Amino acid sequence: MKCPKCQCEQPDSNTACKHCGIIFEKYFKYHPTENSTISQTETSIYPKITLKETLFYPGEKVDSPSVYSRAAVLIVISIWGLLLIFSSISSNATGSSFLHLINLPFHEAGHVIFRPFGEFMTSLGGTLGQLLMPLICFYVFLIKQHNTFAASVCAWWFGENFLDMAPYINDARAGQLLLLGGNYGHSSPYGFHDWEYILTETGLLQYDQSIAVGVHCLGSIIMISSVLWGTIIVLKQFKMLH
Structure with missing residues (x-):
């Protein structure tokens, strides 16, 4: 044919x-x-x-400006991602990043959305809210718009949210992290610190630091995988230019 x-x-x-x-x-x-x-x-x-064809679809038409722009985006998120990945959890590097200010509204919205499901889900809803938003964007770009590169960036953002969560989880017992409104976990009413409440209610409070490390590692794997995925897409698009 x-x-x-x-x-x-x-x-x-x-x-x-x-x-x-x-x-x-x-x-x-x-x-x-x-x-x-x-x-x-x-x-x-x-x-x-097939799933492989869906994930690595380079698009029907590409042009030089868009391909080179995507390559530049890859370089930025690669370097940025590595800086966040290799920063210690206690340093809260992600909390100092401007992306934290983007994640925060979705976190707070999650508390409101999940409030009808009880106190536990209200607390957990903040974390779910900041994870759901990049997943929704991922779905729209990959399935609806067939923009695999944009989907890979959304996947990177999804992984970054795990790094954003890790210091909060790590602080569950210590309560030293500055929370929204200027409060600290150690001096706030029970339930104000999401992860102190979540881990206490599930009997896992003593494992807060181990869970934080696991969450940080999971986010790191997702971010690195997303960059590799985006790199494959961009390389395919470079070939289509010639």
Whole structure:
């Protein structure tokens, strides 16, 4: 068969063009023609797009400014991410980052959204709120807009939120972290410090520092994986320029 866009010859079993990267099923959905290599009947039974093809889809069309801009974004989040990853949890480097000010409204909104489900979920809702927002953005970019690079950046943001959470978890027993409103955990009413309450209620308070380390490591893995994913996408787009 020939690709309907670039006319590159390739096996009939291909679901995406090996040259320009378009996904045939989507192409014929929006560009139906009577003389298409694949008819409308055939597209309805065409093999479904695999997870690998979805994750590494480079887009149907790229241009130099966008590709070089994405490469620059990759460099920035790589360096920034490594600085956060290799900072100690007790230093609260993520809390000093401007991204913390972006995560904070979603954290506070989570408390409000989950309030109808009881006190425990109200406290946990802050953490869930700041994790759900990058996941929602990830879904929109990957599934709705098929922008895999933007999805990889959202995945990096998702991982960064775990690093943002780790100092808060680590502070559950000590209560030395400055909280919203100028309060400290050690002098605030029980329940004001989310993770002191969560870990006390679940009987895990004595493991606060170990849990914080685990959360920090999980976030680090997600961030590094996201950068590698974005790098693969950008390299594919560089090839499409030539």
